[in-house]
Amino acid sequence: MDLDKLRETAAEVAAREDVKYLIGWKKGSYGYRVAPGFVEEAEGAAGLIFSPLCTANLATYLTLVEKLPLPRGQEPDKRKVALMVKGCDSRAVAQLLVEKGIHRDEVVVIGCPCPGMVDPDLLGEKYPETEEPAEVKWSDDGFIIVRDGEETAVPRDELLAEKCRLCRYPNPVISDIMLGDPVDTWDPAEDEGVSEVEDKDVDGRWAYWQEQFSNCIRCYSCRNVCPLCYCQDCILDRLNPTWVNRSVNFSENTAFNIARAFHLAGRCIECGECERVCPANIPLGKLNRKLAREVRDKYGFEPGLDPEAEPFQASFKPDDPEDFIL
Amino acid sequence: MSAMLLKKEKWPDFVGKLTGKKVWAPQGEGEEMRFAPVNEGEAPDLAYGNTRVPPKQAVFPQTETMFRFQVDGKEIEEPQLDQETVLLGVRPCDARSMAIVDKLFGWDENDPYYFKRRELVTLVGLACSEPGINCFCTSVGGGPAATEGLDLLMTDLGEDYLLEAVTEKGELLLKEAGDILEEAGDDRYKEKEKLAQAAAQKIKRSVDHEGIPEGLPGLWEDPLWQRVSASCLGCGTCTFLCPTCHCFDIQDEVEGFAARRCRMWDSCMFNEYSLHTSGHNPRPSRRERTRNRINHKYSYYVDKFDVIACVGCGRCINLCPVNIDIVEILRQVKEAL
Numbered sequence: 001m002d003l004d005k006l007r008e009t010a011a012e013v014a015a016r017e018d019v020k021y022l023i024g025w026k027k028g029s030y031g032y033r034v035a036p037g038f039v040e041e042a043e044g045a046a047g048l049i050f051s052p053l054c055t056a057n058l059a060t061y062l063t064l065v066e067k068l069p070l071p072r073g074q075e076p077d078k079r080k081v082a083l084m085v086k087g088c089d090s091r092a093v094a095q096l097l098v099e100k101g102i103h104r105d106e107v108v109v110i111g112c113p114c115p116g117m118v119d120p121d122l123l124g125e126k127y128p129e130t131e132e133p134a135e136v137k138w139s140d141d142g143f144i145i146v147r148d149g150e151e152t153a154v155p156r157d158e159l160l161a162e163k164c165r166l167c168r169y170p171n172p173v174i175s176d177i178m179l180g181d182p183v184d185t186w187d188p189a190e191d192e193g194v195s196e197v198e199d200k201d202v203d204g205r206w207a208y209w210q211e212q213f214s215n216c217i218r219c220y221s222c223r224n225v226c227p228l229c230y231c232q233d234c235i236l237d238r239l240n241p242t243w244v245n246r247s248v249n250f251s252e253n254t255a256f257n258i259a260r261a262f263h264l265a266g267r268c269i270e271c272g273e274c275e276r277v278c279p280a281n282i283p284l285g286k287l288n289r290k291l292a293r294e295v296r297d298k299y300g301f302e303p304g305l306d307p308e309a310e311p312f313q314a315s316f317k318p319d320d321p322e323d324f325i326l
Numbered sequence: 327m328s329a330m331l332l333k334k335e336k337w338p339d340f341v342g343k344l345t346g347k348k349v350w351a352p353q354g355e356g357e358e359m360r361f362a363p364v365n366e367g368e369a370p371d372l373a374y375g376n377t378r379v380p381p382k383q384a385v386f387p388q389t390e391t392m393f394r395f396q397v398d399g400k401e402i403e404e405p406q407l408d409q410e411t412v413l414l415g416v417r418p419c420d421a422r423s424m425a426i427v428d429k430l431f432g433w434d435e436n437d438p439y440y441f442k443r444r445e446l447v448t449l450v451g452l453a454c455s456e457p458g459i460n461c462f463c464t465s466v467g468g469g470p471a472a473t474e475g476l477d478l479l480m481t482d483l484g485e486d487y488l489l490e491a492v493t494e495k496g497e498l499l500l501k502e503a504g505d506i507l508e509e510a511g512d513d514r515y516k517e518k519e520k521l522a523q524a525a526a527q528k529i530k531r532s533v534d535h536e537g538i539p540e541g542l543p544g545l546w547e548d549p550l551w552q553r554v555s556a557s558c559l560g561c562g563t564c565t566f567l568c569p570t571c572h573c574f575d576i577q578d579e580v581e582g583f584a585a586r587r588c589r590m591w592d593s594c595m596f597n598e599y600s601l602h603t604s605g606h607n608p609r610p611s612r613r614e615r616t617r618n619r620i621n622h623k624y625s626y627y628v629d630k631f632d633v634i635a636c637v638g639c640g641r642c643i644n645l646c647p648v649n650i651d652i653v654e655i656l657r658q659v660k661e662a663l
Binding site: 033068130131239 | 460531555558561575588590597598648651
């Protein structure tokens with residue numbers, strides 16, 4: 001993608017009178033790190049980037065902002081938030097629109113067609129993180145690592161993130177401004193991660209998730225990073241009644257993780273952020289993609305594609321399969 | 327301080343001498359490592375960077391049962407704690423964090439739950455030779471071979487470990503190990519000093535905190551807090567993985583008539599943490615919560631206990647999902663002073 005064009009467009013949008021701020025990606029504080037960048041003035045757009053390291057789904061910030069009580073006489077700032085989105089991120093925006101979590105006139109969506117992100121863990125294994133600035137760029141058939149002043153070409157398959165191998169929508173599904181031409185889509189890989197767990201018997205699956213959930217430290221980074229986990233009153237925070245105890249043990253951790261997964265069934269847009277941010281390395285993507293697979297296979301529904309769609313969990317058809325009801 | 331040598335091939339014998347004590351060491355693979363009990367008869371591998379979850383859980387478990395009771399009864403039952411535990415391979419920053427947190431738990435009243443475990447724990451440290459890229463212990467009062475908080479410091483000298491007792495508990499371990507140890511000559515001690523210096527030089531990041539503890543409260547309404555917290559997700563990764571973060575909540579958990587009172591880690595980055603019963607929240611957004619995290623570590627704690635509540639382990643930087651970097655925040659604080 002043409003970075004000058006990106007920065008020019010972002011500067012124009014940030015300068016608009018009806019825009020509060022723009023959220024994009026900027027270079028992080030060291031090494032490969034990329035951080036979300038909040039741009040209020042046009043000049044701030046000069047620091048924005050779009051690279052294979054821009055994994056973060058910025059749509060979460062649309063609902064993360066606290067609505068604080070205002071001093072008497074002060075009007076709320078109703079200007080729009082501009083947001084840069086990849087394909088998966090745009091699906092989160094579309095799904096938020098379906099659920100009326102946000103309204104269309106509150107956002108300016110800047111679409112970034114996405115050739116695929118690198119997996120930060122795979123990258124770190126082969127080209128270790130460094131304190132000096134380093135970056136990754138796209139080439140025609142893969143990635144170019146720029147580190148210690150040297151450029152190394154790496155084939156796409158070697159570093160492509162799992163969520164991108166499985167991706168069916170690399171081009172933003174909604175946008176107000178599109179940066180560059182759509183990328184060619186690719187054949188999504190078979191989701192072997194989910195199939196492997198599916199193939200285990202009940203005891204095997206239980207043992208697998210028991211091991212994973214036992215590692216959970218309940219930091220809630222998966223919930224907070226998720227653009228579609230935005231309940232004002234999350235059941236995990238309720239104390240009266242206490243739905244999920246604060247104790248950190250396998251039983252409560254399981255209650256938490258399963259509750260979250262079920263609440264995302266038919267809503268998860270598979271951006272993979274939960275798994276990326278988990279400090280305990282729990283393969284949360286598998287859990288959420290399993291439910292997405294069920295919803296797709298059984299009901300032929302995929303969330304976050306059409307902002308006008310009826311929400312999956314709020315729809316009923318007489319011929320919906322019900323063979324799971326005993 | 328007495329220094330002894332342990333041949334690496336005798337490492338399993340050294341661990342074997344710890345019978346009767348529970349042994350904890352870094353377990354797991356790669357970055358998922360955390361401190362966990364070692365199976366009897368096994369000698370843990372000490373070749374690792376640092377654990378993702380700090381060893382604070384050995385003295386301050388994420389969930390601790392204070393006592394059990396019956397909802398319809400009047401008796402309480404307290405768990406018995408008498409198991410001596412040895413933690414092997416604790417990094418000097420993490421050991422130092424315990425010395426720092428001791429001050430808090432021993433401030434007005436001695437916290438019985440914390441100190442009971444603390445007294446039963448012996449910390450066997452391992453000096454760092456390859457600091458991580460976000461380590462900055464040297465600028466906040468620590469070092470790759472610092473001994474504060476440790477009972478015994480081990481340094482990897484290639485074929486051997488150099489063992490230096492720091493406290494009586496450490497001396498006792500050396501005594502119990504007995505003849506599997508050899509006297510360490512002056513040259514080996516010097517070799518260790520050299521390694522420690524070399525490791526310290528490998529540390530690239532630093533914090534210049536001069537003037538920060540006194541200056542931070544004056545920056546209360548500074549726009550920097552909005553800037554550095556805008557991208558914060560409000561999750562508990564930074565605080566839960568911080569070796570000096572020590573906040574907890576206390577809850578009664580009931581199943582039928584059986585109940586237990588327990589305390590568990592809490593995080594000042596959560597909305598619920600400072601939410602009053604009235605519905606008022608004095609720290610209503612991520613801006614106030616981020617400001618509190620930095621103020622607590624670099625100002626309030628210094629004010630009260632004369633030490634910065636940050637040991638420079640770099641975990642919060644390594645694992646923040648959105649690259650919120652405490653070294654960078656402190657640089658901006660310094661600039662704003």
